[in-house]
Amino acid sequence: MNPPPQQQQLPLPLQSARDQNEAQVGEPVYERFRKQRPLTFEGDTDPLIVEEWRCSLEKIFDFMKLIDKEKVACAVYQMKNNARIWWDIVKRTVHVNTLTWTGSLELLNSKYYNANILDAEMDEFQELKQGNSTVIEYAQKFDQLSRFALGLVATENERKRRFMKGLRSDLAKLVDAGEMGPCTYA
Structure with a gap:
C-alpha cells in the first residue's frame, strides 16, 4: 500500500483568505485588522464620509471573515474624537457585549443619517x-x-x-x- 501523497503547500498569495486567517490564528484579530489599514471615523456628519467608512470596514470584515463581536470591536477601535465620545455614551445605555454588527449599524444610522x-x-x-x-x-x-x-x-x-x-x-x-x-x- 502506497502512503498518501503529501499536499503541496500553495504560496501565501494563492491561498484563500480563510486559509490565511487560519494560518494566523495566534495573531490577535485587531492586529490582523490593523494590517488592512482601515479608515478611521471621527464623527463627521457628512453621510458620504460615514458611508465610505462603513463600506471600507465591511470590505475588510468580509475578507477577514469576522464574527459580529469582532466587527463591532474593530469598528469601535477606528472611532476617534466625536465618534468615540458618542460611542462612550452609547455604551452606558446599550449592552455592547451582545451587540451585533447590524445592531451597531442601526445605532450609527440613527446618529449620523438623520432624516x-x-x-x-x-x-x-x-x-x-x-x-x-x-x-x-x-x-x-x-x-x-x-x-x-x-x-x-x-x-x-x-x-x-x-x-x-x-x-x-x-x-x-x-x-x-x-x-x-x-x-x-x-
Whole structure:
C-alpha cells in the first residue's frame, strides 16, 4: 500500500483568505485588522464620509471573515474624537457585549443619517448638474449621491435618464445622437 501523497503547500498569495486567517490564528484579530489599514471615523456628519467608512470596514470584515463581536470591536477601535465620545455614551445605555454588527449599524444610522441630512443628500442628487465639472467628476458625484436616492434610480433606464438630465446639453445631445459612448449608464 502506497502512503498518501503529501499536499503541496500553495504560496501565501494563492491561498484563500480563510486559509490565511487560519494560518494566523495566534495573531490577535485587531492586529490582523490593523494590517488592512482601515479608515478611521471621527464623527463627521457628512453621510458620504460615514458611508465610505462603513463600506471600507465591511470590505475588510468580509475578507477577514469576522464574527459580529469582532466587527463591532474593530469598528469601535477606528472611532476617534466625536465618534468615540458618542460611542462612550452609547455604551452606558446599550449592552455592547451582545451587540451585533447590524445592531451597531442601526445605532450609527440613527446618529449620523438623520432624516434632515438624508433629505439634503436626496435634494442635492435631484438638483445635480454637470456644470463646469468634467464628465468623470460629474459621474463620480452622481454615483456618490445616488446611494441616498436608490428609489429614484432603481433601474438602469432610470439611472441613465437621471444621468443624462444632469449632463451639459451639448454633451447630452452627442450621447443622444449615438456619437458618444455606450447606451448604458454603467
